[in-house]
Amino acid sequence: MTQPIEDYALIGDLMTSGLVGRDGSIDWLCLPRFDSAACFAKLLGDEENGHWRIAPLGAADGERCTRRAYVDGSLVLESYWETETGTAKVIDFMPQRDVAPDVVRIVEGISGTVRMLSTLRLRFDYGHVVPWVRRSDGDRVAVAGPDSAWFRSEPPVRTWGEAKSTRSQFPVTAGRRVAFVLTWHPSHEPRPEPTDPFEALEGSLSDWREWTSQCRYEGPYREAVTRSLITLKALTYAPTGGIVAAATTSLPEELGGVRNWDYRYCWLRDSTLTLGSLLTTGFLDEARAWREWLLRAVAGAPEDLQIMYGIAGERRIPESELPWLRGYASSAPVRVGNAAVDQLQLDVYGEVIDSLHLARSAGLPAEAHSWSIQLALLDFLEQNWQRPDEGLWEVRGPRRHFVHSKVMAWVAADRAVRTLEGNPSLGGEPDRWRAMRDAVHRDVCDNGFDAERGTFTQYYGSAELDAATLLIPRVGFLPPDDPRVIGTVDAVRAELGRSGLVRRYSTADSVDGLPGDEGAFLACSFWLADALHMTGREDEARTLFERLLTVCNDVGLLAEEYDAVSGRQLGNFPQAFSHVGLVNTALTLAGMEKRTTGAG
Numbered sequence: 001m002t003q004p005i006e007d008y009a010l011i012g013d014l015m016t017s018g019l020v021g022r023d024g025s026i027d028w029l030c031l032p033r034f035d036s037a038a039c040f041a042k043l044l045g046d047e048e049n050g051h052w053r054i055a056p057l058g059a060a061d062g063e064r065c066t067r068r069a070y071v072d073g074s075l076v077l078e079s080y081w082e083t084e085t086g087t088a089k090v091i092d093f094m095p096q097r098d099v100a101p102d103v104v105r106i107v108e109g110i111s112g113t114v115r116m117l118s119t120l121r122l123r124f125d126y127g128h129v130v131p132w133v134r135r136s137d138g139d140r141v142a143v144a145g146p147d148s149a150w151f152r153s154e155p156p157v158r159t160w161g162e163a164k165s166t167r168s169q170f171p172v173t174a175g176r177r178v179a180f181v182l183t184w185h186p187s188h189e190p191r192p193e194p195t196d197p198f199e200a201l202e203g204s205l206s207d208w209r210e211w212t213s214q215c216r217y218e219g220p221y222r223e224a225v226t227r228s229l230i231t232l233k234a235l236t237y238a239p240t241g242g243i244v245a246a247a248t249t250s251l252p253e254e255l256g257g258v259r260n261w262d263y264r265y266c267w268l269r270d271s272t273l274t275l276g277s278l279l280t281t282g283f284l285d286e287a288r289a290w291r292e293w294l295l296r297a298v299a300g301a302p303e304d305l306q307i308m309y310g311i312a313g314e315r316r317i318p319e320s321e322l323p324w325l326r327g328y329a330s331s332a333p334v335r336v337g338n339a340a341v342d343q344l345q346l347d348v349y350g351e352v353i354d355s356l357h358l359a360r361s362a363g364l365p366a367e368a369h370s371w372s373i374q375l376a377l378l379d380f381l382e383q384n385w386q387r388p389d390e391g392l393w394e395v396r397g398p399r400r401h402f403v404h405s406k407v408m409a410w411v412a413a414d415r416a417v418r419t420l421e422g423n424p425s426l427g428g429e430p431d432r433w434r435a436m437r438d439a440v441h442r443d444v445c446d447n448g449f450d451a452e453r454g455t456f457t458q459y460y461g462s463a464e465l466d467a468a469t470l471l472i473p474r475v476g477f478l479p480p481d482d483p484r485v486i487g488t489v490d491a492v493r494a495e496l497g498r499s500g501l502v503r504r505y506s507t508a509d510s511v512d513g514l515p516g517d518e519g520a521f522l523a524c525s526f527w528l529a530d531a532l533h534m535t536g537r538e539d540e541a542r543t544l545f546e547r548l549l550t551v552c553n554d555v556g557l558l559a560e561e562y563d564a565v566s567g568r569q570l571g572n573f574p575q576a577f578s579h580v581g582l583v584n585t586a587l588t589l590a591g592m593e594k595r596t597t598g599a600g
Contacts, residue, residue: 002329003027005251006553006569008043009068009077010231013094013101014238017247019043019573020077020092022064025053031147031184032101034237034244034311035264037336039149039184041127044250044334045325048164049127052182054090054105056083057115057169065090070555073226074208075234076201077555086112088172095200096207096238100192103182104200109172118157118180120166122149126322126336130164140166141191148187152194154178216282219590224549227556228579229281232274235576237311241289242266242297243274244311246560246572252331253518253561253571260331262338263560263572265317266293267308268348269392270577271355277583279362280592291359295367298352302380305352307345307394308338317341340394347392349381350408350415354475357415360423371419371426378416382436385409386443391459392468393504397511400459403448404468406440411475413437441477445484454487458505465495466505467524470531480534489531499564500547501525519561519570522551526581530588538589545585558582 008019008027016036018029027042038044042051055063059081066087068079076093087110094103107116122131124147131142131149140151140159151157155170155178170178179197211233217225236243246263253259271294278287297313298305306315319339327334353374360366391402416433420426447460458466469488473480480486496503501520525548533541551562553569558578560571 003062004568005328005559005571005573006557007064008553008557008573009070009092009555010234010247010557010574011075011077011092011094011103012234012247013097014234014236015097016094016101017234018094018103019247020079022068022079023053023059023062024055024065024079024081024090025051026092026103027051028248029103030264031149034235034247037125038127039122039124039147041123041325043248044322044328045127047121048123049325050121050123052103052105052118052120054107054116054118054180056081056088057117059117068555070227070230071205073212073230074205075230076204076208080110081114083112083114086110086114086173088114088116091201093201093204095195095204100183100185102195102200104195104197105180106197106201107170107172107178109174109176111174113171113173115169115171116178118153118155118168118170120151120182121164126325126334128322128324133159133166136191143187146187148185150181150183150185150191150194152179152181152183154180214282217280217587217590217592219586219592221545221549221586221589224552224556225281225583225586228582229277229283231557231574231579232277232576232583233283233286235574236286236289240296240312241286241293242309242311242313243270243290243576245270245308245577246575248572249336250331250334251328251559251570251572254331254516255329255563255568255570256331257516257518258331258333259514259516259518260327260333260335261340261572262319262336263575265308265310265338265341266297268294268298268305269307269345269351270580272351272358273580273584274576275355275358277580277587279358279364280587281583284364287359287362288364291355291364292367294352294355295370295373298373298377302349302376305348305377305380306341307343307348308341315341340390340396343390343394344387344399345392345394346381346385346387346389346405347402347408349377350411353377353412353415354408357419360419371428374416374419375428378412378433381409381412382432385436385440393466395511396514400462400511401447402459402466403444403456404466404471406444406448407469407472407475407477410437410440410444410477413440414476444477449484453491454483455491456484456488459511464506464511465492467492467496467502467521467527468504470502470524470527473534474527474530480531480536485531486535489528489535493528496524500544501551501562501564502528519563521561522548522558522575522578523560523581526578526585529585533588541585542589545589548582548585
């Protein structure tokens with residue numbers, strides 16, 4: 001049975017992550033990195049593609065736990081099972097690793113006696129490779145090619161050859177705790193030192209609570225903001241500071257559709273919004289690490305700037321399909337890698353320069369080479385901003401003169417001017433960038449605004465709308481009280497609205513080159529709330545924000561999109577962009593957001 005996307009919860013160790021369903025099954029786990037091949041891929045296939053379920057003996061397929069929650073301020077998940085004979089809870093987490101990644105599962109009796117069943121099916125290479133399993137020192141070790149996993153189980157286990165699974169049945173009574181540890185390591189290396197599951201639990205809780213104690217936000221909706229910040233931290237690759245867009249690949253934007261992409265990489269366009277949320281809420285170390293990742297990733301020839309990179313800054317992310325996986329809810333194809341990496345998206349130049357300007361304005365110590373990189377990017381953009389591109393939504397149709405791309409070219413020039421005005425000793429040509437800023441502004445207002453309808457459009461010469469134009473007042477291209485801004489907000493809300501939320505654009509006559517439809521885009525819906533607030537409609541902004549909070553699942557997580565008709569989350573999960581949107585809108589409503597604005 002296919003569980004709803006919102007039935008999953010996230011566990012992780014700041015280098016990779018897994019998804020635990022409400023039925024007690026870990027259906028997605030990539031080891032050792034976010035972008036590694038999954039060893040549990042049931043999420044995109046079926047049981048034979050790998051999973052690990054712990055649930056009461058006799059629990060039916062798809063039967064869900066009674067309730068679950070994260071331990072406060074942590075990424076440690078507790079799932080409770082209430083049965084006729086008693087109650088048990090399963091504690092799931094991944095301790096921050098020393099050497100090897102571990103998945104720890106502890107079953108604890110709460111009352112009475114509950115007989116439990118653990119069923120482990122390891123399948124390496126996205127569910128394609130069945131490993132050879134053998135005993136070693138009382139544990140099980142599974143090996144296939146470069147991958148090896150050790151399975152330590154307190155209760156005795158049996159390997160079922162026909163089902164190619166490892167199972168254990170055991171009772172728990174009140175106060176009894178039973179532990180399992182799954183550890184991955186390269187098959188050619190010696191076995192890592194075993195992890196004590198109970199010490200690891202205390203260490204994980206301590207690590208997370210120490211981290212969340214740094215949060216400076218004390219305003220409304222603090223619980224939702226804190227959970228979103230924990231999720232952003234969980235999507236961070238600790239060795240480099242890169243933040244992946246999501247923990248998954250190929251969760252569909254339409255059930256049964258083909259809009260299925262791999263989001264386990266780092267997008268430059270997330271940088272400014274993410275940096276702002278981290279800086280404002282007090283997480284300076286994470287903001288600094290993200291800024292440093294950004295500088296390393298974009299280093300090189302400006303014409304080679306990519307829209308996304310691997311978690312260590314890798315440039316090659318070739319896209320391919322996995323035909324042995326049927327896709328979530330039969331939504332095929334399943335893709336790994338992302339061909340959009342080769343697209344021309346001119347807005348990213350503005351986003352990078354805006355991010356570095358924001359970091360400098362917030363007082364992060366500047367790297368000596370940062371300004372020279374920005375000047376090189378500006379030189380390129382000055383000569384190329386007039387070109388059509390694929391735009392921020394990564395359309396796989398023809399290139400267009402997207403309004404958002406042009407607006408972000410204006411942002412690049414504007415932030416250069418502001419940087420030099422505040423730091424004239426840096427050296428540069430402010431008059432040159434003022435001239436570029438003015439030229440871009442005139443071009444957008446002349447060619448990207450529909451005077452009859454009173455709204456900015458998706459691209460020059462088009463009647464279509466784009467939710468990205470909601471960012472025009474946020475980035476300072478026009479002041480919030482400008483009639484063109486108010487008209488755009490109203491038009492986007494009316495024409496792209498769906499059950500109170502907002503789609504990115506209309507897919508009916510879209511240039512994205514893809515069949516099918518998609519749900520409301522949650523980040524865009526947060527942008528609408530921001531725009532409503534900026535244009536003086538505070539009550540409407542707060543109402544929309546509170547509506548968006550109801551879309552969060554029971555443990556506070558958001559996917560990329562939402563289908564209001566079916567009440568289902570859609571797209572990759574959990575989605576960093578959605579959680580950044582949540583944090584920033586809460587900050588906006590509380591009057592705390594760090595934002596650089598200007599008027600053209």
